[in-house]
Amino acid sequence: AQTVTQSQPEMSVQEAETVTLSCTYDTSESDYYLFWYKQPPSRQMILVIRQEAYKQQNATENRFSVNFQKAAKSFSLKISDSQLGDAAMYFCAYRSSNYGQNFVFGPGTRLSVLP
Amino acid sequence: DSGVTQTPKHLITATGQRVTLRCSPRSGDLSVYWYQQSLDQGLQFLIHYYNGEERAKGNILERFSAQQFPDLHSELNLSSLELGDSALYFCASSVVLAGATDTQYFGPGTRLTVL
Numbered sequence: 001a002q003t004v005t006q007s008q009p010e011m012s013v014q015e016a017e018t019v020t021l022s023c024t025y026d027t028s029e030s031d032y033y034l035f036w037y038k039q040p041p042s043r044q045m046i047l048v049i050r051q052e053a054y055k056q057q058n059a060t061e062n063r064f065s066v067n068f069q070k071a072a073k074s075f076s077l078k079i080s081d082s083q084l085g086d087a088a089m090y091f092c093a094y095r096s097s098n099y100g101q102n103f104v105f106g107p108g109t110r111l112s113v114l115p
Numbered sequence: 116d117s118g119v120t121q122t123p124k125h126l127i128t129a130t131g132q133r134v135t136l137r138c139s140p141r142s143g144d145l146s147v148y149w150y151q152q153s154l155d156q157g158l159q160f161l162i163h164y165y166n167g168e169e170r171a172k173g174n175i176l177e178r179f180s181a182q183q184f185p186d187l188h189s190e191l192n193l194s195s196l197e198l199g200d201s202a203l204y205f206c207a208s209s210v211v212l213a214g215a216t217d218t219q220y221f222g223p224g225t226r227l228t229v230l
Contacts, residue, residue: 035218043152043203045221046117091157095217102148102171103219105158 002027004094004106012112013082020067021077021109023092031097034068034075039108040088048090051075053097079111087113118142119208119222127228133194136225140187140208146170147189148219149181150205158205164189196229203227 003026013019025034036048051059051068058066063083067076079086092106118141128134140147149161151174160173164183175181178196183189193200203226207219 033217037221043226044117044223045158045205045207047218047220050218102160102163102173105160107157 002029002032002094002096002104004092004104006090006092006106006109008109009107010110010112012114013079013086014114015082015084017082018078018080019082019111021079021090021092021111023075023077023106025073025075025092025094025104025106027073027094027096029096029098033095033097034066035093035095035103036064036066036075036077037091037093037105038086038088039091040085045091049077082113084113084115087111117220117222119144119206119220121204121206121222121225123225124223125226125228127230128196129230130196130198132196132229133192134196134227136191136193136204136206136227138189138191138206138208138222140189140206141220144208144210144220145187146209146217147183147187148207148209149175149189149191150207151202152205152224153199153202161191193227198229201227201229 032053034051038046049061063080089108094104120139145166150158161175163171181191203224205224206222
């Protein structure tokens with residue numbers, strides 16, 4: 001079974017600085033999808049960014065970008081120009097491309113943004 | 116706003132009682148997923164329905180059941196409630212069962228408190 005690990009339970013960053021959240025996963029599959037979700041204090045789960053494993057190019061969404069290293073099974077999230085509103089729990093998630101498979105979420109990283 | 120709606124937002128009940136949580140997926144989405152998130156915990160997958168049929172079960176207790184109706188809304192039934200069932204229950208929906216990126220979009224959650 002696939003597993004997702006986030007080794008940093010908590011992180012902090014100064015406003016306007018850059019921070020990188022780590023995520024590693026374990027799978028024997030070659031085709032899959034990876035996601036980062038953000039959960040602010042409101043507890044709403046918000047999609048931040050997604051990456052298809054077959055794409056070599058790293059996904060980017062405005063200030064959010066990923067460093068996808070397929071061979072290393074690593075999928076880190078970089079937040080540039082951090083803002084106070086970025087403070088949240090961040091969950092990394094894996095989804096197999098196989099029929100009927102579901103998301104596997106990591107335990108989360110709590111990000112604090114310091115003014 | 117993800118387009119996924121959940122009712123009620125908050126629910127307070129007593130041990131031994133039964134409750135029903137409701138979810139309406141995004142327009143056009145056929146898959147509905149239920150998750151449980153206890154305080155400061157990650158997401159635990161409960162169950163997945165696709166177009167009215169159960170597709171996968173996760174760590175769902177026998178006291179819990181779900182169904183998806185012809186109009187695609189879904190209900191999660193929790194019975195013989197225990198204090199430990201207090202949690203945030205999320206519903207998520209996605210377009211297709213497999214293929215594409217099949218991103219899950221989350222509702223705002225129902226916060227269940229069992230006293």
